[in-house]
Amino acid sequence: MVYKIENNEGVITFTIDRAEKRNAVNDEVMEGFKEVITYIKGNKDVRFLVITGAGDQAFCSGGDLSEFHQLKTEEQAFGMLSKMGNILYDLATLHVPTIALINGAAVGGGCEIATACDFRLVASRVKCGFIQGTLSITSGWGGGTYLFERGLPHDRALKMLIDSKKYNAKLLYEIGWATSIFEGPKEQALEEFIGDMRKIHPDVHQAYKGIELRKWKESNIYERVMEEIRLCAKLWESDAHNEAVNRFLNKSK
Numbered sequence: 001m002v003y004k005i006e007n008n009e010g011v012i013t014f015t016i017d018r019a020e021k022r023n024a025v026n027d028e029v030m031e032g033f034k035e036v037i038t039y040i041k042g043n044k045d046v047r048f049l050v051i052t053g054a055g056d057q058a059f060c061s062g063g064d065l066s067e068f069h070q071l072k073t074e075e076q077a078f079g080m081l082s083k084m085g086n087i088l089y090d091l092a093t094l095h096v097p098t099i100a101l102i103n104g105a106a107v108g109g110g111c112e113i114a115t116a117c118d119f120r121l122v123a124s125r126v127k128c129g130f131i132q133g134t135l136s137i138t139s140g141w142g143g144g145t146y147l148f149e150r151g152l153p154h155d156r157a158l159k160m161l162i163d164s165k166k167y168n169a170k171l172l173y174e175i176g177w178a179t180s181i182f183e184g185p186k187e188q189a190l191e192e193f194i195g196d197m198r199k200i201h202p203d204v205h206q207a208y209k210g211i212e213l214r215k216w217k218e219s220n221i222y223e224r225v226m227e228e229i230r231l232c233a234k235l236w237e238s239d240a241h242n243e244a245v246n247r248f249l250n251k252s253k
């Protein structure tokens with residue numbers, strides 16, 4: 001199994017469990033995301049969704065480049081990107097608060113998953129970044145659209161996308177991407193973060209999320225996400241992208 005789903009008194013934790021691949025997302029992980037989202041939509045007792053990665057090296061390293069590198073054409077890429085894009089849309093529009101518990105690097109699509117969550121708790125030693133530009137593609141799962149919705153100053157958000165670098169935790173907090181930075185065990189950081197929220201009735205949480213979701217729907221967020229995905233799919237079939245992925249996959253050979 002490449003993922004784990006745990007329920008601790010209404011706090012659902014979804015762990016991507018592929019530490020040896022730095023928790024890269026493949027088709028099986030996508031199925032796990034679908035399973036946990038379906039469960040939450042059908043279960044009234046759920047209070048929070050927490051997403052994290054196994055081990056301490058990575059939260060998520062994005063799409064599994066060794067598996068998805070087989071997709072060569074724009075159309076093939078669009079199939080994979082829109083599948084995960086729809087999953088992230090469902091995640092971003094869930095009725096319960098969502099928390100990315102970032103225990104290790106979050107890069108590429110991993111940074112998109114974290115950005116689709118309401119809150120990002122980042123371990124102090126960790127770096128995160130929209131590094132897709134270094135692969136000659138843009139964000140392809142809708143993460144760019146969510147980043148512009150997260151209230152960061154426009155110049156910080158745009159720079160994060162176009163310089164395509166990994167930022168340390170301090171900088172992630174300064175620009176407004178990280179909600180908080182933690183030292184020590186991630187479980188303790190999570191408990192501290194949700195302690196006060198737990199005391200509030202879940203209907204209140206859901207009402208506030210509803211306010212944000214209505215605004216998003218009025219501004220056609222789904223269409224904007226799909227447009228972002230189409231742009232990435234176009235770039236995916238370029239020689240520059242192919243060469244960059246080959247370089248990554250052959251780096252240790």
Ligand SMILES: CC[C@@H](C(=O)O)C(=O)SCCNC(=O)CCNC(=O)[C@H](O)C(C)(C)COP(=O)(O)OP(=O)(O)OC[C@H]1O[C@@H](n2cnc3c(N)ncnc32)[C@H](O)[C@@H]1OP(=O)(O)O
Nearest residue numbers: 020021022024061062063064065066105108109139140141
């Ligand atoms: C497809 C969607 C697109 C999007 O919409 O955004 C993307 O997500 S594109 C993918 C972007 N991601 C990357 O480019 C990831 C690059 N990975 C890294 O930069 C690093 O691995 C890391 C996450 C910073 C961790 O570094 P480190 O701890 O030094 O580990 P290694 O680099 O040695 O990796 C260990 C092991 O894992 C494999 N790996 C890592 N990331 C991926 C990945 N995304 N897909 C497939 N495999 C990955 C890496 O190849 C190593 O494997 P072995 O050599 O077999 O041990």
